[in-house]
Amino acid sequence: MKAEDLRLYAITDCAHYTGQALIDRTKALLEGGITMLQFRDKTRGREAARPDAEALLALCRAYRVPFVINDDVELAREIGADGVHLGQDDAALRLARMKLGPDKVIGISAHNLAEAQEAQAGGATYLGCGAVFPSQSKDAACLAPGVLKEITDTIDLPVVAIGGITGDNLDQLAGLGCDGAAVISALYGAGDPLAATKALRAQAEAIFGPYGAGKPQALIIPLDRVLCDTHAAWAALAETYLTGVGKAAGPDLAAILRQRTLAASAAYIKHNYSVPDGISQILYEFDYDLEDYYRRQARLQPGAQAFLDQCRTAGIPVIALSDASSDLAGLLADCTGCADALAGIISTADGHLDRTEPALYRQALADIEADPNQVWVVEDHIDGLRTAHRAGFTTLAIPAEGQDDHEWSRLQAEADQVVESLAALKDLVK
Numbered sequence: 001m002k003a004e005d006l007r008l009y010a011i012t013d014c015a016h017y018t019g020q021a022l023i024d025r026t027k028a029l030l031e032g033g034i035t036m037l038q039f040r041d042k043t044r045g046r047e048a049a050r051p052d053a054e055a056l057l058a059l060c061r062a063y064r065v066p067f068v069i070n071d072d073v074e075l076a077r078e079i080g081a082d083g084v085h086l087g088q089d090d091a092a093l094r095l096a097r098m099k100l101g102p103d104k105v106i107g108i109s110a111h112n113l114a115e116a117q118e119a120q121a122g123g124a125t126y127l128g129c130g131a132v133f134p135s136q137s138k139d140a141a142c143l144a145p146g147v148l149k150e151i152t153d154t155i156d157l158p159v160v161a162i163g164g165i166t167g168d169n170l171d172q173l174a175g176l177g178c179d180g181a182a183v184i185s186a187l188y189g190a191g192d193p194l195a196a197t198k199a200l201r202a203q204a205e206a207i208f209g210p211y212g213a214g215k216p217q218a219l220i221i222p223l224d225r226v227l228c229d230t231h232a233a234w235a236a237l238a239e240t241y242l243t244g245v246g247k248a249a250g251p252d253l254a255a256i257l258r259q260r261t262l263a264a265s266a267a268y269i270k271h272n273y274s275v276p277d278g279i280s281q282i283l284y285e286f287d288y289d290l291e292d293y294y295r296r297q298a299r300l301q302p303g304a305q306a307f308l309d310q311c312r313t314a315g316i317p318v319i320a321l322s323d324a325s326s327d328l329a330g331l332l333a334d335c336t337g338c339a340d341a342l343a344g345i346i347s348t349a350d351g352h353l354d355r356t357e358p359a360l361y362r363q364a365l366a367d368i369e370a371d372p373n374q375v376w377v378v379e380d381h382i383d384g385l386r387t388a389h390r391a392g393f394t395t396l397a398i399p400a401e402g403q404d405d406h407e408w409s410r411l412q413a414e415a416d417q418v419v420e421s422l423a424a425l426k427d428l429v430k
């Protein structure tokens with residue numbers, strides 16, 4: 001989840017709408033441009049509410065909008081929602097984080113700086129602060145604007161304001177440092193929910209900043225497989241090595257190693273095939289084969305040159321990501337003629353990092369002053385996409401050779417955006 005997902009955050013009004021009426025109304029809100037949805041049902045129990053929650057989750061997936069459940073961590077976990085929103089009297093943040101894992105959204109209600117600090121220290125994803133105005137939907141004490149400002153000035157988490165917000169008072173939230181507005185009645189209670197959402201969304205963007213807009217400040221993209229046609233070389237590395245030492249590779253070896261770095265692949269082979277060489281010798285052989293392929297056969301993928309040219313025209317630095325050493329990756333860039341178009345190369349092998357470590361992606365920011373949120377990480381790899389997401393980058397899924405259908409559907413479900421090709425990516429940076 002990104003801070004901009006909070007721009008116009010709708011919360012269901014299950015006191016007035018359930019079943020098909022709730023789905024229809026929510027669909028109008030999604031069509032009108034809500035940027036996040038919370039399922040909040042304060043009266044029905046978990047089992048009675050579950051079908052509505054599941055239907056809304058499917059709808060939010062279709063509109064690529066995060067979907068969280070109010071109060072009920074178990075329901076969120078069971079249906080695979082993006083997370084939960086918890087108040088001060090709800091389940092403990094620590095327990096919720098344990099149950100949901102590090103990647104899920106956990107929003108916490110905070111009414112003062114101490115609560116906000118505790119939520120930040122406990123691993124909350126965002127804060128809901130209010131009521132900022134008297135609310136018809138909940139009997140909640142009003143928060144002074146000074147307290148809200150103190151929270152946004154002190155805390156690093158994204159903050160959404162809540163309570164009594166309408167088109168008539170939204171402007172009063174300008175300058176308080178919030179990322180968006182959470183709304184029940186001004187959306188669900190509107191005579192024309194589609195028109196009301198469109199109007200509130202435009203107003204929210206004017207006050208809190210654009211949503212999903214603009215070009216990235218920089219872009220991180222895999223060099224192998226995505227920019228260059230090196231899938232065949234990577235897929236053959238382990239088998240070629242094993243053949244050389246007189247062993248036969250298992251049928252699914254290439255698929256197993258696709259998720260691993262070179263070092264982890266070498267370790268896998270060492271431990272599963274009782275080969276004579278040590279891990280560093282296996283790595284040496286891998287590097288040798290890659291270098292040979294890079295020098296003799298590697299080419300840019302179709303559309304890569306045009307995409308890189310467009311980035312250059314638009315002034316967007318492109319940082320290539322590689323699982324080979326940066327020396328080898330540099331050789332690939334030279335041999336395929338894209339070296340001059342790259343602002344840098346980051347390598348899992350150099351830093352002994354794998355794609356589950358945010359430090360990998362953060363390296364890219366060392367030389368450029370960019371807000372991670374404004375940096376796009378293009379990934380063909382599910383671990384990489386998840387890590388970049390967790391590190392606060394905007395993520396784009398792209399297909400690549402060697403992905404199976406399962407991985408591609410997970411990428412599509414979890415990415416902020418999906419691009420079908422480098423040509424489509426080029427259009428996005430125009």
Ligand SMILES: Cc1ncc(COP(=O)(O)OP(=O)(O)O)c(N)n1
Pocket residue numbers: 009011038040070071085086087088089090107108109127128129138160162182
């Ligand atoms: C975005 C957001 N912010 C605050 C709340 C309120 O949560 P809580 O204090 O737990 O009250 P209930 O909504 O559970 O009645 C929220 N739901 N969403």
Ligand SMILES: Cc1ncsc1CCOP(=O)(O)O
Pocket residue numbers: 130131134135136137138140162163164165182183184185186
């Ligand atoms: C859940 C909640 N928490 C504080 S105020 C509120 C209700 C927000 O609803 P409305 O937008 O109708 O005031």
Ligand SMILES: [Mg+2]
Pocket residue numbers: 070071085086087090
């Ligand atoms: Mg609650």
